Amino acid sequence: MPRDDGIGAAVRRKEDYRFITGQGTYTDDINRPGQVHAWFQRSPHAHAAIESIDTKAALAAPGVVAVFTGQDMTGVGGLPCGWLINSRDGKPMVEPPHMPLATDRVRHVGDQVAIVIAETKEQARDGAEKLAIKYRILPAISDTATALKPGAAQVWEQAPGNLCYDWEIGDKAGTDAAFAKAAHVTKLEIVNNRLIPNAMEPRAAIGDFDRATGEYTLYTTTQNPHVIRLLMGAFVLHIPEHKLRVVAPDVGGGFGSKIFHYAEEAVVTWAAGKVKRPIKWTAERSESFLTDAHGRDHVTTAELALDTAGKFLAMRVATTANMGAYLSTFATSVPTYLYATLLAGEYTTPVIYANVKAAFTNTAPVDAYRGAGRPEATFVVERLVDTAAAEMKIDPAELRRRNFVPADAFPYQTPVALQYDSGNYAATLDDALKAIDYAGFEARREAATKRGRMRGIGLSTYIEACGIAPSAVAGALGARAGLYESAEVRVHPTGSVTMFTGSHSHGQGHETTFAQIVAERLGVPLANVEVVHGDTNRIQFGMGTYGSRSLAVGGSALVKALDKVEAKAKKIAAHMLEASAADIEFKDGKFTVSGTDRSLEFGQVALQAYIPHNFPHADLEPGLNESAFYDPLNFTFPAGCHICEVEIDPETGVTQIVNFAASDDFGNIINPMIVEGQVHGGIGQGVGQALLEGCVYDGEGQLVTGSYMDYCMPRADDLPSFKVSTRSTPCPHNPLGVKGCGEAGAIAAPAAVMNAIMNALAPLGVKRVDMPATPQRVWQAIRAAG
Amino acid sequence: MPTVSLTINGKKVSREVEARTLLVQLLREHLSLTGTHVGCDTSQCGACVVHVNGRSAKSCTMLAVQAEGADVLTIEGLAKGEQLHPMQEAFREHHGLQCGFCTPGMIMSAVDLANRNKEPTERQVREWLEGNLCRCTGYHNIVKAVMAGARAMKG
Numbered sequence: 001m002p003r004d005d006g007i008g009a010a011v012r013r014k015e016d017y018r019f020i021t022g023q024g025t026y027t028d029d030i031n032r033p034g035q036v037h038a039w040f041q042r043s044p045h046a047h048a049a050i051e052s053i054d055t056k057a058a059l060a061a062p063g064v065v066a067v068f069t070g071q072d073m074t075g076v077g078g079l080p081c082g083w084l085i086n087s088r089d090g091k092p093m094v095e096p097p098h099m100p101l102a103t104d105r106v107r108h109v110g111d112q113v114a115i116v117i118a119e120t121k122e123q124a125r126d127g128a129e130k131l132a133i134k135y136r137i138l139p140a141i142s143d144t145a146t147a148l149k150p151g152a153a154q155v156w157e158q159a160p161g162n163l164c165y166d167w168e169i170g171d172k173a174g175t176d177a178a179f180a181k182a183a184h185v186t187k188l189e190i191v192n193n194r195l196i197p198n199a200m201e202p203r204a205a206i207g208d209f210d211r212a213t214g215e216y217t218l219y220t221t222t223q224n225p226h227v228i229r230l231l232m233g234a235f236v237l238h239i240p241e242h243k244l245r246v247v248a249p250d251v252g253g254g255f256g257s258k259i260f261h262y263a264e265e266a267v268v269t270w271a272a273g274k275v276k277r278p279i280k281w282t283a284e285r286s287e288s289f290l291t292d293a294h295g296r297d298h299v300t301t302a303e304l305a306l307d308t309a310g311k312f313l314a315m316r317v318a319t320t321a322n323m324g325a326y327l328s329t330f331a332t333s334v335p336t337y338l339y340a341t342l343l344a345g346e347y348t349t350p351v352i353y354a355n356v357k358a359a360f361t362n363t364a365p366v367d368a369y370r371g372a373g374r375p376e377a378t379f380v381v382e383r384l385v386d387t388a389a390a391e392m393k394i395d396p397a398e399l400r401r402r403n404f405v406p407a408d409a410f411p412y413q414t415p416v417a418l419q420y421d422s423g424n425y426a427a428t429l430d431d432a433l434k435a436i437d438y439a440g441f442e443a444r445r446e447a448a449t450k451r452g453r454m455r456g457i458g459l460s461t462y463i464e465a466c467g468i469a470p471s472a473v474a475g476a477l478g479a480r481a482g483l484y485e486s487a488e489v490r491v492h493p494t495g496s497v498t499m500f501t502g503s504h505s506h507g508q509g510h511e512t513t514f515a516q517i518v519a520e521r522l523g524v525p526l527a528n529v530e531v532v533h534g535d536t537n538r539i540q541f542g543m544g545t546y547g548s549r550s551l552a553v554g555g556s557a558l559v560k561a562l563d564k565v566e567a568k569a570k571k572i573a574a575h576m577l578e579a580s581a582a583d584i585e586f587k588d589g590k591f592t593v594s595g596t597d598r599s600l601e602f603g604q605v606a607l608q609a610y611i612p613h614n615f616p617h618a619d620l621e622p623g624l625n626e627s628a629f630y631d632p633l634n635f636t637f638p639a640g641c642h643i644c645e646v647e648i649d650p651e652t653g654v655t656q657i658v659n660f661a662a663s664d665d666f667g668n669i670i671n672p673m674i675v676e677g678q679v680h681g682g683i684g685q686g687v688g689q690a691l692l693e694g695c696v697y698d699g700e701g702q703l704v705t706g707s708y709m710d711y712c713m714p715r716a717d718d719l720p721s722f723k724v725s726t727r728s729t730p731c732p733h734n735p736l737g738v739k740g741c742g743e744a745g746a747i748a749a750p751a752a753v754m755n756a757i758m759n760a761l762a763p764l765g766v767k768r769v770d771m772p773a774t775p776q777r778v779w780q781a782i783r784a785a786g
Numbered sequence: 787m788p789t790v791s792l793t794i795n796g797k798k799v800s801r802e803v804e805a806r807t808l809l810v811q812l813l814r815e816h817l818s819l820t821g822t823h824v825g826c827d828t829s830q831c832g833a834c835v836v837h838v839n840g841r842s843a844k845s846c847t848m849l850a851v852q853a854e855g856a857d858v859l860t861i862e863g864l865a866k867g868e869q870l871h872p873m874q875e876a877f878r879e880h881h882g883l884q885c886g887f888c889t890p891g892m893i894m895s896a897v898d899l900a901n902r903n904k905e906p907t908e909r910q911v912r913e914w915l916e917g918n919l920c921r922c923t924g925y926h927n928i929v930k931a932v933m934a935g936a937r938a939m940k941g
Contacts, residue, residue, distance in 0.1 A: 012878055012879060012881075013878070013881070015886070016877070016878040016883060016886075017878070018886075019883055019886030019889050019890075020861075020870070020874040020877050020878055020883065020886075020889060020890075020893060021821070021861065021862070021864075021865055021870070021874065022819070022820070022821015022822070022860065022861035022862045022864075022890050023821065023862075024821075024886050024887075025820075026820075026823070026887065028814075028820075028824070029814075029820035031818075122804070122806070198921055199885070199887075199921055200823075200825045200831060200833060200885065200887040200888045200919060200920065200921050200922075201823070201825065201885065201887040202824075202825065250885075250886065251885065252823075252825075252885045252886065252887025252888075253884070253885040253887060253921050253922055255921065284827045285825065285826035285827045285828065285831070286827055506885050507884035507885030507886070507922045508884070509884070673881050674881070676881075676927075677881045677884060677922075677923060677926075677927055680923055680924035680925075680926040680927065681884060681921075681922045681923050681924045682924075683924050684921075684923070684924025684925065684926075685921070685924075687924075707826070707827070707828045707830075708826050708828050708830035708831060708919070709828055709830065713919050713921070714924075714925075715915070715916050715919065715925075716911070716912040716913075716915035716916060716918070716920075716925040716928065716929060717909075717912040717913050717915070717916055719912075719924055719925055719926075721908070721926050721929065722924065722926055745924070
């Protein structure tokens with residue numbers, strides 16, 4: 001009988017009890033004995049020289065324990081960038097230093113200048129007000145489109161024209177030749193709006209130094225504690241791993257923004273060693289807006305060449321990507337290898353050329369945010385396809401069908417480096433069309449028109465590359481780290497199991513999903529499995545959670561460790577049953593000698609592993625504790641179709657999403673309830689990008705959208721309920737056959753929403769509406785067209 | 787420093803606080819009731835929602851001294867011992883939470899809605915939750931959970 005808590009079951013989450021009873025432990029909930037509090041004094045200017053900092057009055061303020069500036073942090077390194085990109089002329093990218101506290105210059109509003117440490121948070125803040133910092137204001141640039149133009153203010157001396165790199169991929173000559181003979185060319189100017197990730201838990205960090213052992217501990221809101229230990233220990237503070245522990249306890253959402261190594265983590269850890277007391281810092285939301293790495297921010301010209309039958313001949317893309325003032329941890333990989341490699345989409349476009357220029361500006365660093373490059377690619381491809389369909393008067397679903405990579409063509413090599421492993425794009429398209437009743441749309445549009453509403457429908461057939469990545473491939477492309485994952489399975493003497501994963505859960509439900517895999521495989525009750533993550537002193541190693549990689553890479557490491565546990569347990573069982581290990585079968589938690597009724601329960605074998613009275617010790621070690629590392633063979637390629645239906649009120653410009661359907665192929669699924677939740681959340685963020693969210697800096701580099709009063713987050717009454725379904729073509733190269741589901745919604749939804757809006761406004765002749773499609777923008781587009 | 791005396795989760799509590807201390811700081815920093823969260827500094831996100839005299843309130847928007855004599859209920863006081871409140875059960879059953887950070891505020895807000903409106907419609911739930919931000923769920927399962935929780939509270 002299949003179990004109701006194993007692989008494929010919608011098990012209710014093990015982690016929920018502590019969250020629904022208020023017993024989660026987030027970083028700000030932790031208080032260390034003797035703890036003091038930090039306030040970071042930040043630049044109010046987008047670009048300025050620091051002429052002087054007088055700390056005397058701050059140091060004399062009540063409760064202040066210490067004040068440190070960039071000048072005090074001698075002997076420390078800068079925050080490193082983890083991915084080297086070479087320009088098309090072969091030169092390496094410009095990689096300016098990023099000191100944890102600014103030394104001579106500030107380069108964006110919110111840049112940290114000093115840390116004030118006091119007995120209470122209020123005293124630290126009061127003390128900071130007494131800092132006398134003299135700035136000489138310099139010209140600033142914040143705008144992506146003009147950052148590389150002559151005359152733009154210069155962010156870094158070593159980056160003339162603000163150019164970080166000028167990178168290309170694909171066949172330029174072949175692409176140009178294909179365009180020259182095209183029957184139809186569709187061209188779009190596209191802005192992929194800058195977003196602020198806004199995990200609900202603000203970033204926080206506690207630095208602690210143990211004088212007795214010389215060990216530092218950092219409690220921090222991160223998605224990848226081992227990566228932070230490596231970056232901060234090796235590059236910034238020069239603390240060896242055995243004297244540095246990084247703990248990521250419960251983390252309240254990440255969406256990419258908590259991957260990166262942030263200055264505050266290094267400064268509180270370093271300062272804890274100086275003041276010999278634990279130091280706690282928690283960002284206020286205003287600081288999150290100013291200093292969390294932002295997302296997206298591309299300006300693109302994109303062209304698609306087609307023949308008379310609507311077959312795609314070539315694609316040509318030129319993108320300027322905003323890096324912000326400093327290169328954040330993975331910033332440089334996002335608009336290159338996570339973006340331009342996805343421009344084939346789900347299609348057989350034979351030649352593609354993309355040129356990406358990365359620009360420094362006086363804004364917060366820009367890095368991976370849910371989807372990271374792939375939403376930008378999907379938006380380019382899917383807007384081009386829908387626009388081409390409208391221009392050539394071909395049904396947008398039909399145009400897609402004519403160009404899909406066929407289901408029997410896998411593995412499929414794209415012209416932009418990736419080899420898709422599996423998929424069935426027509427199947428997810430058909431599912432989504434059916435779910436939204438595509439055939440009935442025209443009748444709904446007519447009914448809406450009679451009510452004075454403009455109704456539109458938009459498709460987005462997306463693909464993403466997840467499960468990052470084979471280390472060899474990533475290394476060849478400039479990654480300065482490997483991208484594997486580790487797992488350890490510790491079977492205790494009484495048969496309960498603790499599983500340690502190097503991935504990290506900050507909402508994804510690993511404590512349940514990973515436990516389901518262990519429970520099913522070892523035949524033990526789900527309640528007897530505990531999943532541990534987020535502590536470098538408990539977990540052997542890990543690369544963390546991002547790029548929808550936890551299950552595809554971390555889950556595969558777990559399977560490898562479970563393989564080893566099973567092999568060892570079989571040896572023990574064979575010894576106990578006086579049989580050969582090759583004759584032992586293991587199923588549903590029972591070890592049986594093939595063809596006999598001689599068997600042992602899993603718990604009996606576990607117990608014997610720790611009571612090895614008569615083990616042949618030369619051949620059989622005591623214990624049942626195995627670990628594994630897994631380096632993936634390829635990316636995984638989740639794909640699917642999202643369809644959005646909107647109604648626009650032409651009098652107000654307000655867009656309402658009236659219907660949203662998604663069909664996704666994530667390969668095999670461990671917990672469908674959790675998968676659906678991931679899709680819902682991704683769509684929510686994707687709709688946010690399309691309709692509501694837009695980060696705005698003014699011409700002087702001041703952040704205009706610096707609070708929830710100004711930055712429009714999706715609220716419950718902005719969104720509909722979603723119709724989501726899945727369909728599986730298993731991933732052929734990892735043991736669970738899984739592809740990852742965390743980013744799909746955020747990747748697919750913006751194009752679906754914008755295609756629906758453009759479809760609704762098409763009768764008026766509207767050609768362009770940029771995201772976010774606020775009522776003001778839509779209203780203006782309607783008025784300009786009319 | 788002023789002293790504030792109030793009832794929190796059924797227990798009488800008295801503490802010296804600065805005049806500027808917020809109710810949420812009293813809960814989190816003075817009383818270690820860290821289930822109530824702070825997600826913003828403009829009273830928008832609702833992670834800090836508690837009940838004050840039976841009504842939901844954003845505890846970041848009240849000074850601690852304003853709660854003098856009040857009856858405050860936080861997420862830690864919602865379950866009856868080991869027995870979860872029906873709204874807590876509904877959030878777990880319907881996967882109405884992911885990272886858990888907005889959850890205490892969501893649940894406290896939802897309980898107040900259900901106390902006022904025994905059978906809220908989807909639209910009413912969505913409008914009521916306008917003051918509670920969630921970044922993980924797209925609200926889909928939160929809305930389902932709140933409707934189910936309200937039905938369960940009705941009994």
